[in-house]
Amino acid sequence: MSLLEKIKSLAEAYSSQTIEMRRHLHANPELSYQEFNTAKFVSEKLCSFGIEPTVLATTGLVATLHGKNPGKKTIALRADMDALPILEANDVPYKSKNEGVMHACGHDVHTSSLLGTAKILHEIRDQFEGTVRLIFQPGEEKNPGGASYMIRDGALKNPEPASIIGQHVFPLLPVGKIGFREGMYMASADEIYLKVIGKGGHGAAPDLTIDPIVIASHIIIALQQVISRNANPRQPTVLTFGNIIGKGATNIIPDEVNIAGTFRAMNEEWRNNALAKIKKMAESIAEGMGGKCEVNISRGYPYLENNPELTRRIKAAAAEYVGSDNVVDIDITLGAEDFSYYSQVIPASFYRIGTRNEAKGITSYVHTPTFNIDEDALTISTGLMAWMAVKELA
C-alpha cells in the first residue's frame, strides 16, 4: 500500500473517533482565552495517542511529533480552539451545553481535525522524515489574537519551523472541495473609536451649542474619502462605521457622539498611513468646527499573506489527495484571521475546507446561530493535512 493510501485508510478508520471529538468540543465550547477544559481535552487526547504536549500562552498547547531523522526539517500545523458568544439555534444531539457560547466558526472542527491528523502522523512516524510541530492556539476571535501570544511564548522556536499550514471551514464551498489562494488572502483589521465632543443644548438654539451630531456626520463622510482618494485602487481596503451613539432627542443636542468602526487593508504600509490619516482628519474636522475628537485605535491582526511557493506545493499535495477536480482557487476576503501573525514570521499558507451540503440543509455562514458543517469534511481534512505534512517534509 502506498503512503497516500495508508493515510486515507487511517483517516477512514479514525473517522468516527474524529467526529466524536468534534462533537465533544462542539457541546463544550469556551470563549477566547478561557479554553481551559478544551486544552485539557486536547492534552488528554494527545497523551492517549502517545504524544506529549506542553502548555503555552496559558490555554494553548504545542506538541512535537518526530518522524525518522527528526533534525532534518520541522514544519508546523495549526488549529484554533475558541468559540463565540452566540446562542446556538441548532437542534442537534451535540448542541452547546454552555448557553450563550457556541462553536460558530468551526474551531471545534479545526481542533478535532488536527487531533485526527496527529493520530495519523503518529501512526506512520517511521514512514516520514523530520518533525511536525502541532500548535493548538487560544483566542483567535479576540484581539490581540492568541497567535501573537503563541509566537511570543516560543511556538515558532527551537527549531524555527520551515513553514506553517492552517485550515478553516468554509460554508460557501461544498464538502469535498478544498480552496487555495496564493499571495494576499485576508485583511488586517483595526478597530476605530471616535469620541466627538461638542457642547449640548436646546435643539432650537443651535447657536448656543457646538453640535457633535453635525461634526460626527462630516467626519464619517470625509473619512470615506481616505478610501476613495488615498488608497491604491488596485488594493482592496474598507472603512465601515457600524455604530453611532448620540444620546440627544428631537429637541436636544447632546454633548458628545461616539462612533465605532473597522478598518481593513491588504498592505501593512498603507494600513499605517491610513490609520494616521484617519486620526488627523477626524481631529482636524472636529477642531475646525469648534469641537474636539478623541481618536482611539485598537490595532488588530495584520494582513495574511499566503506564501506562493508553499501554497503551490500544498495545493499540488491536495490534488493528489482529493483529485484535481476538487481543488479550487478562492478569492481574497476582507475578513481577518490571526493566522496572519505566523505569516509575518515564517512562510505560511491558510487554506479552506468545504463544509457545505445543500442536500442536508447545511448552508449557514460562520458566526451565525445555525452554523454547522457536513462532518464528512473531517474524514477528508485529517488525512489531507497529514499528507500535506508528509509531502512538505519529504
Ligand SMILES: [Zn+2]
Ligand atoms: Zn470566526
Ligand SMILES: [Zn+2]
Ligand atoms: Zn475562525
